[in-house]
Amino acid sequence: MMKVLVTGGTGVVGPEVVRRLLRRGHGVRLLSRHASDDRKPFEGDVEAFDGDIGDAASIRGAADECDAVIHLAATVAERPPQVTFERVNVEGTRNIVAEAERARVQRFVYVSSLGADRGESDYHRSKKAGEEIARTFSRAWIILRPGNVFGPGDEQISLLLKMVRTLPVVPLVGKGDDPFQPIWCEDCGEALAIAAERADLAGRELDLAGPELTSMNQVLDRFEAMTDRHPTRIPLPAWIESTGAKLAAKFGIETPVNADQITMVTEGNVIPEGRENALDVLGVKATPLDESLAKLGDSLPERLPSEGLGPMHRKIYRAVIRGARLDAEGLIALVRDEFPELTPRKTVVVGAEPESPTRIAPGATLTMALPLRGHVQVRVEEVSPRAITLATLEGHPLAGAVRFLAEPAPGGDGSVRFEVQTWNRASTLADLLVMETLGGAIQTYTWTSLVETLVERSGGRAEKGVEVIRDDPDEREGKAFERWLEELIHRRVRRDGAPAPAMAAG
Structure with a gap:
């Protein structure tokens, strides 16, 4: 058993590395700016060390008593002045190597990027510089270069899935035929965990990618079959690909790739002919692409109220039911x-996609068709005798939760009070505008109708009908609900061994 320091154990890859290390019997120390929060989804021996790899003083002591370091922390997009390729990918690596040397760590695993040894994008240059720094480590080092890693909440393949579900058109980089070799996050996490154990791989540089070559068009074909939605594909001219991606990022618009990643796509994101795949070297059985894309379809992360825009709104749709056959x-x-x-x-329309579940069960992901929005998803976070909680997922117009609550009504006459509570903010600026107009009316109609149908199905009567109460929480109550929902999600993740939720992404 080892103690392993994992830097940046968040996002798409990090949680899987931590989870695989724990399953293999190792202890983990997590280093990130918010490690005390980032460790919450994990059970087992996970220590937190809050620190910024760009600040050498803040990470001193992070590697004490550790046998190995897996250096994941990096940025794929700059947000100056604090988040730059130079500060995070280059100087951050220099700081981690120095800390590992000071603590006399025996093994250093540097996570680079497929193509970093030959690519010309700014990101690839920074990872190549990081590789050169990793080679200066005086004991055993290994460099792994993962290709396009996808999993819940990644910024490319997950984003394409959300676009297929919710938009009438999907933009393509070039013609959408450039080959790439995506790797499922669980396979990548397993490979990195094994690499930390393998003393025999010291001094090796290995490319790490999925088992199948594909293209954006082929991934979209699979998503269309999965969702039964067929948006128009629009190839983007070169000047829109570069300039347009920069403008989109400036205004907070999601695009499948940023301007620097477009350069990486055109350079090629596949293992060159004649090189080994680290999956084979490490003995990792790869997940077939169709299987992993199907997993992705039901594993997008929660869209939390804290991630939304505008004030938090709470509405209550309530009925006191008398004479019901049901308690x-x-x-x-x-x-x-x-x-x-x-x-x-x-x-x-619940169960809007082929083979989509329709019954509310703990941990289930329900897919629904909404007017003006396409397909959205919610996840069942809680099912108890008197309460059900559904949380919205990425791609939903609302960031928050819906709760169904029932209890005996005051008075002791056998009446039952049933209510639907919605707690939410708008997910994006566009959603904010829609919810302030037509969206609010659709939401009210939906939940009022559900309560009315429930009253009818119960065999009882609601003498006052369905009361609709807008009761927006104050800041303290809103924060308390956010904390409660996040902890509810963390408990589900720990129970199910599910993908880490959105708030665990660094």
């Missing part, structure tokens, strides 16, 4: 088992 637990069971039949199909 509070029976009403929640009805919602759990027959959710699609309770929602109005004019505004919500």
Whole structure:
């Protein structure tokens, strides 16, 4: 058993590295700017060390008593002045190597990037400089160059999936036929964990990529079959690819690649002929691309209220039901088992994609079709006798949660109070504008209709009808709900061994 320092154990790859190390019996110390929070999704021996790799003083002591370092921390997009390729990818690596030397760590695994040894993008140049620094480590070092790693919340393949689900058009880099070799995050995490154990690989430089060559068009073909949606594909001229990506980033618009990544695509993102794939060297059985893309379809991360825009809104749709055949637990069971039949199909179609689940079950991801938005998803975070909580996922117009609650009504006459609570902010500026106009009316119609249908199905009556109460929380109450929801999600992740949620992304 080793103690392994993992730098930047967040995002798409980091959580899988930590999870694989724990499963292989190792202890983990996590180094990141917010490590005390980033460690929350993990069970087991995970220590937190809060520090900034760009600040050498802040990470002193991070490698004490560690046998190995897996240096993941890097940036793929600059946000000056603090987040630059030079400060994070180059000087950050220099600082980590120095800390590993000081602590007399025996093994140093540097995570580079496929093509860094030959690429001309600014990002690749910075990773190549990092490789040169890693080679100065005086004991055992190994360099791994992962290709395009995809998993819940990645900024390319996950983004393409969200675009297919929600947009009428999808932009393509060039004609969408450039080959690349994506690797599923779980396979990448397993490979890096094994590399930290392999003393025999000292001094090796290995390319790490998925088992199949594909292209953006082929990935889109798979997503269209998965979602039964067929947006128009628009090839972007070269000047839009470069200049347009920069402008989009400036205004906060999501694009499948940034300007620097476009250079990387045109340079090629595949293992050159004649080189070994680290998956084979390390004995990792690769996940087939179709299987991993299917996993991705139901594993996008939660879109939390803290990530949304504008003030938090809370609405309550409530009915006191008299003479019902069902008690509070029976009403929640009805919602759990027959959710699609309770929602109005004019505004919500549950199970909108082929093979998409429709029953509310702990940890399930439900896909729904919404007017003006396409397909969106929610995840079941809580199912208890008197409560159900659904959290919105990336791609949903709202960042927040929906709760179904039932309890005996005051008065002791056998009446039951049932309510739907929505806690949310708009996900984007465009969603904010829609929710302030048509979106709010659609939401009110949807949940009012569900409560009315539930009253009818219960065999009871609601003498006052459905009360709609807008009761926006103050800042303290809103923050308390955000913390409660995040902890609820962390408990699900720890229980299910599921992908780390969005707030764990650094």
